[in-house]
Amino acid sequence: MAKCIIDGKKITAPDGTPILQAARDNGIDIPTLCSHESIEPSGACRLCVVEIKKGKRSKIVTSCLYQVEDGLEVDTKSERVMNVRRLVLALLLARNPASEVIREIAVKMGVNPQPRFKLDEDKGKCILCRLCVRTCADIVGVNAIGLSHRGPSKTVGPPFDEDSSACIGCGACAYVCPTGHILMEEKVDERKIWGRRFKMKACDTCGRYFAPLDQLEFISKKTGVSVADLSICTSCR
Amino acid sequence: MSKINTLEDLNKAGKRGLATLIPSGTKIMVGMATSGIASGAQDVYHALDREIRERRLDIILSRTGSMGMDCMEPLVDVLEPGKPRLAYGKITAKKAPTLLEQIAKGTIETIKPFYRMDEEESIILGKSKRYGDGSVPAYLKEIPTIKEIPFYAKQVKIATRNCGLIDPESIDEYIAKGGYSGLYKAITGMKPEAIIKEVIASGLRGRGGGGFPAGIKWKTCREAKGDVKYVICNGDEGDPGAYMDRSVMEGDPHSVIEGMIIGAFAIGSHDGYIYVRNEYPLAVANLGKAIEKAREYGLLGKNIFNSGFDFDIRISKGAGAFVCGESTALMASLEGAAGEPRAKYIHTVEHGLWNRPSNLNNVETWANVPAILTRGGKWFAGIGAQNSTGTKVFSVVGKINNIGLVEVPMGTPLKDIVYDIGGGVPHGRKFKAVQTGGPSGGCIPEKLIDLRVDFDELWKAGSMMGSGGMIVMDDRTCMVDIARYFIEFLESESCGKCIPCREGVRRMRDILEDICAGKGQAGDVELLETMSQAIIDGSLCALGGSAPNPVLSTIRYFRDEYDAHIKEGRCPAGVCKALIKYSVDSETCTGCGMCVKVCPTGAARGEKKQPHVIDEATCTRCGACLESCKFDAINVK
Amino acid sequence: METARTDERTKLREIIARYHGEKSSLIAILQDIQEAYNYLPVAILKMVGQEMDIPLMRVYEVATFYNAFSLTPRGKNVVEVCAGTACHVKGAINLLENLERELEIKCGETTKDETFTLEQVRCLGCCSLAPVVRIDGNIHAYLTQQQIPDILRNYRK
Structure with missing residues (x-):
């Protein structure tokens, strides 16, 4: 102490x-x-x-x-x-x-x-606080976005400002952003973030679209649980 | 090549080195550091080589690093048996045959040497060796000795002891000058703690800028917890106008390597890194060859001097980032990442490279270590000033006659450096200030010319030592423009991590640009001062923490220039383009037409042999007429 | 096309092997790639990520952080105007502006015919020769605006 x-x-x-x-x-x-x-x-x-x-x-x-x-x-x-x-x-x-x-x-x-x-x-609205980058790297573990360039030109985004193929559409970056700079558009069965569209998965029980398919596949790969077993939303589980 | 395991082996190598250092025949040495090559030394070397072969002369041709007097390059030294060593300046390829003829005749009729050396000094061995029997032939008596040349008279060379004297690729020549005897003494006869004690006693402070006592750093690193420790050499010399570390790496790489091995043994490290600036390819090459040679001799690798101690060194090339001179950024770069610094509340000597205890010193600091070991800490502490012991290498550049690298005892008056060594300001202009410490430093005005240059005195004057750049400025240098220049430099070199540095420095640049463009506003200087304090206090690393220094020091000593820009719309030094006018002095103009020829916009015009004029409206103040006019007829006001 | 890509990959693997695939050697590997291609092609950078098992984002971060790297093709001749302090006080800015006029490009750009790329460099450490410009590694000392057209002509040949 x-x-x-x-x-x-x-x-x-x-x-x-x-x-x-x-x-x-x-x-x-x-x-x-x-x-x-x-x-x-x-x-x-x-x-x-x-x-x-x-x-x-x-x-x-x-x-x-x-x-x-x-x-x-x-x-x-x-x-x-x-x-x-x-x-x-x-x-x-x-x-x-x-x-x-x-x-x-x-x-x-x-x-x-x-x-x-x-x-x-x-x-x-980006203040370069890097909460999104650190969330993506340290918590989600996909490194889809990061900081490129340096000094006053420093920016947050996917590599080459275009390739967000590593992104799983989880939206954690938008959630953690303190100023609301990161835009995430949601339609019923689709989510758009970092210029990429993600198909959403409907819950097997209640039918609500609850998570991007890519995210479920990512979790499945990491944990070994099959996507089918992940296809129930948190409220129905 | 057999390994060096004993003192006898070392002495044998030294004898081999001496045989090439002072051979029985005639030897010609060409200064081939980067600045020498840039002035044409390569052509000179090839011309000499060709002539020597064609004429079948019995002359040894050899390469050396730089003796520091860059303004006389290409430099060629001639050493004939039984005679003093002669230094010839500004030698061109064309002069090569003449020089060889002159040597054959035994005269100095056509090309005059600018100094002679009667003996070769070795600061490590603490003694000098006279060339031949020490007598000076009558025809050479008129040539001043090196100690009579103002540029060299006040210099004491420790870190640059071998630069320009030995072939950097010859480990034997390095050993002949006492090299690796400090390492032998340390490894075979001293306990690590005793080595550290010696370095602490020497008072050696880090030459990279901060001036932290090297011995204390070593001690903390030795005592830090961890089995794996690293020893790092910072060769990322980024200050514009500073190139002393490059000179050492190019001209005497073994001095750095030996220093690092001693440090590693004292600290308990087995892995070393040298991080070299991307812009220094020759330094990388020479260090690489030196490391190879040291490995061949067993001075790097396993079981050095049969002591059971292992150590090896790797070279890492930077990729163009000033911020990587900062220790935590450098370590991030060594790990293969972007060079972003982190807060140093946990010191790198405890958690550095890969989170392990790491001891980082810069090139010049390491190069001093072998001398401290052989001559003793007390000897080193006896040189220089009270709290800044030893010597410091400075690059004296800018508006000064004798441009070059000089090594002087700490505490040498600035006046001696500028006037005696530097030979004053050229073209009869007025000396205004010396900028020291690079972008983190400040400007020392003419009124402080008596200042004794050491870590603490520079700090008190609002500047700092930095890596030792000294840029001399005359009355044609605008101090607001200089502040703008450094701030612009730092803006583009900021890593961009923290807000005060990334955003604040950029806004300071905006304001300074406005002032230089005649758009300054009342209150700008005060705003710059307030911002400076917040950036110094609020930045994450030393780059941001010292970024406002060039602005603060120019405001402190040259406030009148800021006021002239803001209040009168005038640039007293005639630099800021928006505030100056070009005109032709009709009395001195001969109407030669040169300005008309070079003017890119057609602003300069006039009849042949009649005084010309410059049209203010179309003039872009590019300076082309000014630099081309042979009659000094262009006025800038 | 496919074979071309395979060749590229083989070439890249050779480079990576020089550094035993160590992730900490990423900067050195990118330097070697730039040496080979004169810049860092996007396709190769993507391969670096795959071959070295480094997230592409990390590769992109490093490639854009350091001044030495260029993500766009550079000209046959790289013209570097020294922006060191000694060169600055001796009017390097006028040389830069002159070169911009002569080459009809801004600093950092490459001429349309890809003959020249104009860049600024932070001190070459040849302060005794200020102001200097380095073209293809050759230092041009005490340079004046007047000399520039002739010098460029020699490199155009």
Whole structure:
């Protein structure tokens, strides 16, 4: 167990707990965009930065990655911290002017758009938090989408912006996307995502279309359970 | 080739090396590092080779790396028995026959050497060997010795000790200069802990930029949990204007290899990697050959010096990503992935390459290690400054007369480097600043010319050591444009993982571009400062964390130039195209018509032998007339 | 067509075998492919994924992350303008703009006849010769705009 102070509050947390977790467990809110309880933290969005003090030295760290230590003093709202968060939000307001989520956080934190930043028109609502990519790789395990190029040209999508043959249409990426950038269109027996159409399978019992065939085949291959045995939706099981 | 297992074997190889290093006959050496080849050394070598064969001369022709004085390349050194070694600068293929005739005659009438070396120094052995009996023939007395040449006088060479002196492909010559004796001493006579103690005592700090004490890093890595540990050499020298590591890898690859073997033995590692920048094919080739030779001699591989210690090295080529100079990004790249850094809250000495303890130092750092082992940590600590011991190699480039690589003790005044070694600013222009530390560094203004260059003094001045690039700027260099240049560089080299760096640096570039285009607004400088602080604090790795430095340091020392751009719409240095005008000085213009010929838009016009004019409306400020005018009649304001 | 594809696969397997199929050698393998084809053809990249059992997405990530890789065919002669600091302060931008005019392409593009590809490179480390342009590996030192047409003519031959 580590004893530390967060925003003046004495806190005890198990060793290895990230500051973010320890703060939330104690009712201290730290804003984040790229953190998710079931996905390894990546420290990409930088909204969760906090200022830590060890002895005389203080520095800014990402609370989703930095772990609690004995004697650590954490300030989650110092002026330096707020300066970083204000910039991150102003940058995202300019990158993703269409994103309601970003606008809401900005309003909540009192951040206005920076008139010197021209608004981007080609980035949609994607903030490159990589939750979708990590879900696809680490949780689903298909690596259908990823991050290509680098710097300001970095984008999320399938390889060559076209080949989504690895995609099983599970929709986990759309589900986890914090800004609603990833579009998934659903008709009764068909689902469209990443430019590809997926045939949906109807439940053998209730007849409701509940999952893409490709996804069931993927699960079948991985688990050894036949597709026929997977053809009943969760509510009928 | 038989293996080297004992000190006797090593000495035998050294004797073989000495026989080619200072042979009994005449020897000609051509500096064939990348910069030499780019200036035409290859042609010179071939011409000499052809002439020597055709004339059936008894002359040994050999290749060396670079002595550092790039502005005199192609460099050819001549060593005749019993005479000092002579250095000839700017030799062309055409001059080759003349040079050979001159050697045959025993004169220096037609082509003058620009310095002579009476003895060959070995910093490893701590002694010099005089060529011949040490006497200088009368006709050579007028030639200054290397120590009398301002460029070399204040230099102390440790990391680049052999560059330009030995054939990089000859392991024997390296051994003749004391090479691998540090390794022998370490492996056969010292405990790993004692080696680390020696490196800590030397005060050696990492030469790659951060300046972290190398010995402490080794110690932490040695003590880290894990059976498999890695030793890595960072040769991904990405700072534009810095090429010292390339010079060492090309000119003296064994110094890096020996340093790494010593480090590996001290840390307890059996696998080494050298990550070399993609743009350095000759470095890759020379390192590869050196590794092969070291394996042949048993200095790499199993049971080195019969000690039971095994170690081998692999080379990995980068693929063009500045961010891979960052240790965690470099390790991601070694694993075969995109070079994205990760937060370093868990240090790479504990969890690095493939999550195993990994010790990474750069080329120059490793090259210093053999010298520390042979001469002792105390000796090394006695050179340089208090908290920055030893020497540092700098590439002194840009608007400076003597362009090249120089190695000086830490703490050498900037003034000495710019004026004594560098020979000052050319064309009688005014010295303005030195940019150090690459894109992560800053600009040191003229008023700080007395600054003693070491890790801490540069840091205090708002810059940093970086890998040692020093780009000299004169009054025709616009500091806002320089800030824009570095920010644009970093924007395209950002990996794109974290928001402050990916998006923030891009927005800073937008604003700086506006300022350079005369579209700056009141408050822009203050906005840049606020953004800089947030990017420094908020970025994930050192690339973003130091990206605003060139902007902050130019604002700190050259705020007036920013104001001139924003408030007066003027670029005082005459660089920013939207803010300058080209005109012809009618007094000096002879009407030769050259500007008319080169102008791509027809803006330059005029009658033959009459003063010409430049039409402002069609002029694109491309500078073609300026560089072609032989009479200095083009004005830029 | 089929035999052509088989040949390609054999060629690729040879390259992969040089690195014992190690996944960590992906960058080196892509470098060798680029060496062989002058760029990274999509069809070959897809084969790399299959042959090395690496998700195609990972291959694409690496291929687009590093500057050295090109996913489009490059010209017979690659013209690289050094954008190092020493070259920059000595007017490299004017050389680049001149080359763009002469070749009628933008930086990063290839001429229609596929003779030239124009690129910028981050410091060649020949700062004493600034400004420099490298064409097909040959360094052209102290280059002026005036010299450019003649130099290009030599490569057009």
